[in-house]
Amino acid sequence: MAISDLRQQFPILSRTVKGKPLVYFDNAATSQKPQVVIDALTHYYTHYNANIHRGIHTLAEEATMAYEATRHTAQEFINAASEEEIIFTRGTTEGINLVANTWGRQNIMPGDEIIISGMEHHSNIVPWQILCEEKAAVLKVIPVNDNGELLMDAYKALLSNKTKLVSVVHVSNSLGTVNPIKEVIEAAHQVNAKVLIDGAQSAVHLDIDVQEMDCDFFAFSGHKVYGPTGVGVLYGKKDLLQTMPVFQGGGEMIKEVTFQKTTYNDLPYKYEAGTPNIADTIALKAALDFIKETGKSNIRAHEEELLTYATAQLQAIPGLTIIGNAKEKVSLVSFIIKNIHPQDVGVLLDNQGIAVRTGHHCTQPLMARFGIPGTIRASFALYNQKEEVDALITGLHKTIKMLS
Numbered sequence: 001m002a003i004s005d006l007r008q009q010f011p012i013l014s015r016t017v018k019g020k021p022l023v024y025f026d027n028a029a030t031s032q033k034p035q036v037v038i039d040a041l042t043h044y045y046t047h048y049n050a051n052i053h054r055g056i057h058t059l060a061e062e063a064t065m066a067y068e069a070t071r072h073t074a075q076e077f078i079n080a081a082s083e084e085e086i087i088f089t090r091g092t093t094e095g096i097n098l099v100a101n102t103w104g105r106q107n108i109m110p111g112d113e114i115i116i117s118g119m120e121h122h123s124n125i126v127p128w129q130i131l132c133e134e135k136a137a138v139l140k141v142i143p144v145n146d147n148g149e150l151l152m153d154a155y156k157a158l159l160s161n162k163t164k165l166v167s168v169v170h171v172s173n174s175l176g177t178v179n180p181i182k183e184v185i186e187a188a189h190q191v192n193a194k195v196l197i198d199g200a201q202s203a204v205h206l207d208i209d210v211q212e213m214d215c216d217f218f219a220f221s222g223h224k225v226y227g228p229t230g231v232g233v234l235y236g237k238k239d240l241l242q243t244m245p246v247f248q249g250g251g252e253m254i255k256e257v258t259f260q261k262t263t264y265n266d267l268p269y270k271y272e273a274g275t276p277n278i279a280d281t282i283a284l285k286a287a288l289d290f291i292k293e294t295g296k297s298n299i300r301a302h303e304e305e306l307l308t309y310a311t312a313q314l315q316a317i318p319g320l321t322i323i324g325n326a327k328e329k330v331s332l333v334s335f336i337i338k339n340i341h342p343q344d345v346g347v348l349l350d351n352q353g354i355a356v357r358t359g360h361h362c363t364q365p366l367m368a369r370f371g372i373p374g375t376i377r378a379s380f381a382l383y384n385q386k387e388e389v390d391a392l393i394t395g396l397h398k399t400i401k402m403l404s
Contacts, residue, residue: 041283252274
């Protein structure tokens with residue numbers, strides 16, 4: 001499908017910002033939504049809005065079927081062995097917190113060690129810090145080289161019989177680095193540690209096969225895969241999920257409640273207390289189907305072409321330095337401009353209708369490692385075009401001239 005035809009499926013791309021055509025390069029923060037996703041949301045509220053699982057009337061049954069259809073689609077999307085291994089969450093952050101507060105509290109003991117990397121999002125740092133403080137455990141960090149790649153020899157040297165969990169990002173949201181996840185997982189399993197993979201940035205770009213990967217947990221967010229906000233998926237190996245304690249108490253996660261004792265529901269409902277985000281979960285199926293129909297290989301080829309084109313153009317700008325030059329990257333480029341604050345660049349680009357992300361991108365320790373306050377980040381999606389990259393380059397030249 002031609003990019004021009006594909007773009008027509010995204011209504012927001014036809015709008016203007018401050019009198020200029022919108023150029024949206026903030027896809028790593030959240031992607032725009034195709035009409036099929038918007039339609040799925042409105043169709044639910046218009047035709048079968050009802051609570052799920054416990055109702056016997058027609059609307060409730062239709063809503064339940066649509067909701068559970070998303071679970072099946074999510075299972076196929078990441079190739080989980082069973083629908084029981086698919087837990088719906090509010091997003092990657094909640095998925096990580098769920099594991100920290102269930103498996104973590106059950107299994108981490110004083111003196112145990114948890115390993116994360118130097119390029120983690122705050123969502124994959126803070127929950128483990130909280131757990132380590134509570135359990136008197138130790139948090140260790142895999143260092144990052146000047147190209148924004150994990151130092152794998154240093155990682156392997158950190159591993160020991162004290163290591164109980166390794167939790168690392170698949171793709172860096174700040175640098176675009178694709179980490180060698182298979183190698184990370186294999187090394188961790190050699191010391192009997194469990195592995196959680198933050199797939200917030202990888203799920204939309206890379207082929208995900210959790211069985212082949214052999215991770216113990218994998219989390220991703222709907223709003224980064226062309227789906228709605230407020231919904232995500234946590235995958236966990238069935239044997240782990242069955243032995244973990246519950247996360248929240250309430251309706252649906254129970255089988256029977258008395259004032260003396262409560263028995264808990266089977267997987268995956270054991271971890272889905274209360275009325276869930278039904279509409280957005282149903283619409284997530286439309287987003288995942290959209291990606292499947294478009295084809296990840298087609299998406300990746302287009303995005304890689306954009307990345308190569310943009311990188312060459314950016315490198316030609318005097319005073320501009322790209323932060324993160326890993327050999328394996330997704331379609332994201334972070335950069336700084338000498339003597340100009342990233343936020344000033346972001347504001348002036350916005351005046352030209354160009355949306356980029358500026359700041360530390362919730363990776364303050366990573367920014368500190370590079371000795372910078374933040375970067376300007378342009379992240380590309382399947383609907384972006386070379387003409388938009390040209391607009392960014394022109395906008396940067398204008399911005400530099402204004403601020404110099």
